[in-house]
Amino acid sequence: MPLDRGTADRDMKIAMIEVIVVAIPFAGGSKSAESAWGKKNASRADSLLVKVTTEGGVIGWGEAFGFTAIPAVKAAIEEVIAPLCIGVSALNIGSLMLDVQKRLHIFGRSGAIMFGISAIDIALWDILGKATGQPVHRLLGGAAVSELACYASLVRYTDPQLVVENVNRALADGFSHLKLHEVTVDAVREARKAAGDSVDITLDVNCPWTVREALDMSAKLRPFNLRWLEEPIWPPENFDGLARMRREGGIPIAAGENASTLVEFQQMLSAGAVDFVQPSPAKMGGISELQKVFALAAASATVVMVHTFYDGPGLLASVHASAALGSKDSLVEWRYFDLEAQLYGDAVLPKNGMITVPHGPGLGYDPDADVVRNFEVRS
Structure with missing residues (x-):
C-alpha cells in the first residue's frame, strides 16, 4: 500500500542497520582453482547482507561485495557508516548517500567503505519501492x-x-x-x-x-x-x-x-x-x-x-x-x-x-x- 506522506517523517527514519554474514556450501564436488574472489578449492560461497529497518517497520535488504573481505566490510558498516544513517529518512536516498560519501571520503573511495555504502543504498531503494508500492525498475x-x-x-x-x-x-x-x-x-x-x-x-x-x-x-x-x-x-x-x-x-x-x-x-x-x-x-x-x-x-x-x-x-x-x-x-x-x-x-x-x-x-x-x-x- 502506498505510503501516506503525513506518516513519512515519523515512520520512515532509519531505526536499525543489521549486517548478516551468510555462508552457503557448494552441494557439488567440483573443485575451483584459486582466483580473485576466493580461496583454492573453496567449499562455500560467503555473502554479506544488510538489513535496514525504519521506525515504521519497513525493511529493506542490501548486499555488499565481500567474500574474503567480509570482516572489513562488516566493521566498516557497523562502526563507521551505520551511525551516519540512523535517524535519517530512508526516503532521502540521494542526499543521504552523497552526505555519507563526502563525510567518509578521507578513508578511501573504494574497498570496504564503498562496498558498505553500496549495500545500504540498495536496501534504501528496496524500502522506497515497498513504501510506494512499486518495483525498483x-x-x-x-x-x-x-x-x-x-x-x-x-x-x-x-x-x-x-x-x-x-x-x-x-x-x-x-x-x-x-x-x-x-x-x-x-x-x-x-x-x-x-x-x-x-x-x-x-x-x-x-x-x-x-x-x-x-x-x-x-x-x-x-x-x-x-x-x-x-x-x-x-x-x-x-x-x-x-x-x-x-x-x-x-x-x-x-x-x-x-x-x-x-x-x-x-x-x-x-x-x-x-x-x-x-x-x-x-x-x-x-x-x-x-x-x-x-x-x-x-x-x-x-x-x-x-x-x-x-x-x-x-x-x-x-x-x-x-x-x-x-x-x-x-x-x-x-x-x-x-x-x-x-x-x-x-x-x-x-x-x-x-x-x-x-x-x-x-x-x-x-x-x-x-x-x-x-x-x-x-x-
Missing part, C-alpha cells in the same frame, strides 16, 4: 522487458577437463551465454570445442597481465571468437592500456567491476577503453550510482553489462536496473554455483537461460528467512 523509469537473458558465470577450474564438464552442465541447463574465468589458452580452447560456435563465450581473467602480455595473449585467444575479454590488464585503472588493447588486440574489451566512482567510469569511457562497461552495484555505490553509469554509457554509445557475481539483493538490483535502463543486448551474470540453498529459493532461478524481472514492490523478494537462519555465520 518502475522507480527507474519502467521495465521494457519481462525477462532478461543470463550468462552462466563459471568459477576458475584451471583443469581443462573440469572446464568442459561445467560448460556442458551449463549448456544442459539452458544457457547459451557463458563466462569463463580461466587464464590459459588450453582451457579456453577446450571450452570453445565443447560449446560449439553458436554459444557466446566471454573470458574474465581478473587483471593479471601487462599491456604487452595481454596483447600477446589476445593473439592466441582470437581464434576462439570471444564476445569480450574482461579486465586483462594490471592495474585495472590503466585505462590508456585498456584503450590500446581495444585498438590492437582484436577482441572486444570489458571492464568496470573494479571502478568505484562515477569519475572512474567517466575516465574509462572518455579514454575509449571498453566496448562493454561493467559497474558492480554492490561495490560502487548501489543503485543510485549505477543509474548514473547507464546515463554516462548511453552518451558514449557503450553497452552496460552489469557485474553481478553475487546472488542476493545485489543481483536483484542489477536485474531491475538492466530491465529499466539497459539495451536489447543487456545480459545478467548468473553465478553458476552448486549451492545447497538459494537466498530466494526458486524465485529467481533462470529458466532456459532467462531470468524473470521481479514485479513485487522494492526488489521484489526478501531473502528466505529459513535460508538466512540456517546458513548465517555468527561471530
